[in-house]
Amino acid sequence: MPVKICGITTQGSLEAVVAAKAAYVGFVFFPKSPRNVDIATARELALSVPDGLCKVALTVNASDAELDAILAEVPIDMLQLHGKETPERVAEVKARYGLPVMKAVGVADAEDLPALNAYARVADQLLVDAKPPKNADLPGGNGLSFDWSLIAGRRWAVPWMLAGGLTPENVALAMQMTGARQVDVSSGVESAPGVKDPAKITAFCAAAAG
Numbered sequence: 526m527p528v529k530i531c532g533i534t535t536q537g538s539l540e541a542v543v544a545a546k547a548a549y550v551g552f553v554f555f556p557k558s559p560r561n562v563d564i565a566t567a568r569e570l571a572l573s574v575p576d577g578l579c580k581v582a583l584t585v586n587a588s589d590a591e592l593d594a595i596l597a598e599v600p601i602d603m604l605q606l607h608g609k610e611t612p613e614r615v616a617e618v619k620a621r622y623g624l625p626v627m628k629a630v631g632v633a634d635a636e637d638l639p640a641l642n643a644y645a646r647v648a649d650q651l652l653v654d655a656k657p658p659k660n661a662d663l664p665g666g667n668g669l670s671f672d673w674s675l676i677a678g679r680r681w682a683v684p685w686m687l688a689g690g691l692t693p694e695n696v697a698l699a700m701q702m703t704g705a706r707q708v709d710v711s712s713g714v715e716s717a718p719g720v721k722d723p724a725k726i727t728a729f730c731a732a733a734a735g
């Protein structure tokens with residue numbers, strides 16, 4: 526299933542992700558997030574992920590020391606950089622850790638689109654997400670959509686995922702309107718901030734599969 530379920534914090538929700546045959550599972554390392562996991566918890570969860578499900582570590586403007594600490598303990602397959610990391614920093618992280626890097630880019634209007642081309646030159650994947658509101662506590666995971674027509678029919682040099690305010694109810698339309706072949710969700714499969722709902726995970730993956 527071309528789906529990333531982001532912000533998994535418990536074994537129960539991880540089981541739902543596995544059962545729904547998602548392709549990616551995301552662990553959030555950002556203390557302000559209701560989905561934050563500490564390294565020990567992430568390690569325990571990641572060790573129980575079956576082969577074939579890509580384990581993504583999501584960080585925000587992380588230093589080398591912070592990334593070193595995560596990667597020393599948690600078996601991670603991909604890094605998601607969700608802060609203000611520059612293209613140079615993306616390239617540096619890729620070279621230092623030898624892992625695929627997905628760069629999240631926030632979109633609110635057409636002025637945000639050129640950044641996607643710049644990051645496509647250095648990242649392995651793009652996450653095309655809604656731009657957070659000004660003064661938001663979180664740079665992602667806000668349950669907000671952007672105007673999908675802004676990226677309708679657009680393509681980049683690397684694979685990309687659509688994110689931002691997706692739900693089991695709107696994901697099929699979002700994929701149809703944008704041409705996205707991969708999608709990412711967090712709030713849209715929760716019953717409360719940080720609390721994943723297994724039934725919504727199942728419904729989301731089924732709706733994304735078409």
Ligand SMILES: O=C(O)c1ccccc1NCC(=O)[C@H](O)[C@H](O)COP(=O)(O)O
Nearest residue numbers: 531558665666667668689690710711712
């Ligand atoms: O999810 C978080 O709490 C989070 C915190 C800090 C940076 C990024 C975060 N989430 C990034 C994601 O990949 C989300 O899945 C993506 O922004 C979509 O979120 P949502 O609109 O809630 O589905």
